[in-house]
Amino acid sequence: MKILFLSLINIKSIEEKGIYTDLIRQFVNGGHQIYVVTPFEKKLKKQTQYVIENDVHFLKVRIGNITQNNIIEKGISTLMIEGQYLKAIEKYFKDVKFDFIIYSTPPITFEKVIRYIKKRDNAKSYLLLKDIFPQNAVDLNMFHNKGLFYKYFRRKEERLYKISDFIGCMSQANVDFILKHNPNIDPLKVEICPNGIEILSIENDKSRLKEIIKKHNIPTDKTKFIYGGNIGKPQGIDFLIQCLKSNKNNDCVFFIIAGSGTEFKKLHHYFEREKPINAKLIEELPREEYELLVDCCDVGLIFLDHRFTIPNFPSRLLSYMKASMPVLAATDIHTDIGRVIEQGEFGLWCESKNVEQFNEKLKQLENPELRDKMGGNARLYLENYYTAKHSYEIITSHFK
Template identity: 70%
Template sequence: MNVLFLSIGSINHIEDKGIYTDLLRQFRENSHCVYVVSSREKRTEMPTEYKKENGIHILKVRIGNITKNNKFEKGISTIRIEGQFLRAIKQYLGEVKFDLVIYSTPPITFEKVINYIKKRDDAKSYLLLKDIFPQNAVDLNMFSRSSVIYKYFRWKEKRLYKVSDYIGCMSQANIDFLLEHNTKISASSLEICPNSIDPIAIIKDENKINLTRNQYNIPTDKTVFIYGGNLGKPQGIDFLIQCLQANKNNKQAFFIIAGSGTEFAKLKAYFDKEQPMNAQLYEELPLEEYERLVNACDVGLIFLDYRFTIPNFPSRLLAYMEATMPVLAATDANTDIGKVIENGHFGLWCESNNVSQFNQKLEQLHEQEVREAMGKNARAYLEQNYTAKHSYEIIMSHFE
């Protein structure tokens, strides 16, 4: 089949690790012809570009800035993406007839592009639902349900669902939420198609772990908890800071926070003021360096704002599982990530508005035998449920 994949993410190299590149390589390895249309922000000062790399066609479309900017610029740039993608596809891929178009949220503004491909080529469409917008923004008080902004994006969201033949959700809670709040969606079009990767073998080498810990001045006699990824409003950074403060004198625990986002400055201000002796903060690290750091830690942390009514399922969970690490998740009560973690016996969960509960879970993970057992369960669960091959087979089940 000719497969078209749309993403506002910047896909630079198809061999890079990631939930989308790993999936796309599965299509390539199963003899499909893959075309990727992704974005290139204006700040890069690079034009729209079309190339073929390792058997996959990549069209990089120049768009406005949608990251690291103010809400107004981000909103305008997001609205314009649809027209920019459509023009680029007509210009560079006008002669290609597609059988399947795959796309993810965010954004929810691809409906015209998908409709165009479906009508032109009689293609099928598959939505990988990674985000439920605009409700997530309402949950965080970014705007209200009565606002014009909400009504516009809610209209676009409904149109996106309508044009999607199949919707792959990250978990059962996502399916339940969609059905409850979108009565026109057919239950038969929904299925679980989770975040997934092509896991690599990671050998726990104590010498390398100690070298990495020494390099980063991480103690070897404490349980090391790491949070890596986006540091924005969805992560509930205020609660993360409360947890760090509550454990400032904890002689058994050491915390590493590594990432970037709109709330990084708030975290840095806390570190500058309090100078916690058992915590370190890093801006976003190169992937290889970050992975080496993760592999030298003991427990992976996940944080989500307690106000969420939508069931998020962060993909950073996969990096921890790949590294054979247990997970401590502090989230809202509506996501089922905690249920998955605890039912799979590879971590612990608490609500992200209860510091004492977080500390109780933290204490349970100081036992090395507990961590090792949970870590093995994490890796096994990943290989059984969250591989890119698994996601590929779910999507292709509709075409075989």
């Protein structure tokens, strides 16, 4: 089949590791022809281009800046993406007849593109629901649910759900939320299609791990807790800082924060001001180096703002599980990631506004025997439920 894959992730190569590239490779291995539309942000200073790499057709569309910029520029750029993608597809894929369209949120502004392809090619469509917008912005007080912005984006969201033949959600809480707040959706087209990655054999190069430990000056005699990924408003960075402050005299633990995002400066200011001796802040690393850094640590951290009413399910969980690490999640009460972690017995959970509870869980995970047991459970759970092959089989079941 000819499959169109729409994404706002800047996919540079099919060989990259990640939830989308790993899934795309499954389709390629399954004998399908894949056409990927991915963005070139304006700041990269590149024009739209069409290339074929490893049998995958890449249409890289020049768009405005949508990452690590102010909310006004991001908003304007997001509104323009739909038209820019549609124009590029009409130009470069005018003679390609697609059988299936796969796309993810964010953004919710692909509705016209999908409608165009469905009508032109009589194609089926599958939404990978990774983000519930605009409600997440309302939760974080970015705008009000009575305002024009909310009403505009809410209509776009409703149209996207309506035009999608299938909607794959990351967890049961996501399924329940979507059906509760969108009663017009046919429940039969909504299913769980979790984040998944390609599972590789664990081959830790001890010499490279020693290099990473030396490069970042990481102690080897403490329990090392790592947070990696986006450092933005959804992560509730104020609570993370409270947790660091409350443990500044804890000689048994060491915190590593590695990533980038709109709230990175806030964390950087804290580290500059307080100079914690048991914590280290590292700006975004190349993926391979980051994964080696994870392999050097003992516990993976997940943070979500306590104000969320939507059930987020961060994909960074997978890198921790792949490294056979237990997870400590501090989140809102609406996501079910904590229930999944605790029921799978590969980590602990607390609400992300209770520092005392966080420290209790932290103390439990200083126990190496508990970490070993939970780490083994994490890897096993990943292999059983969160592989790219699993996601591929869920999606392709609708082809038959």
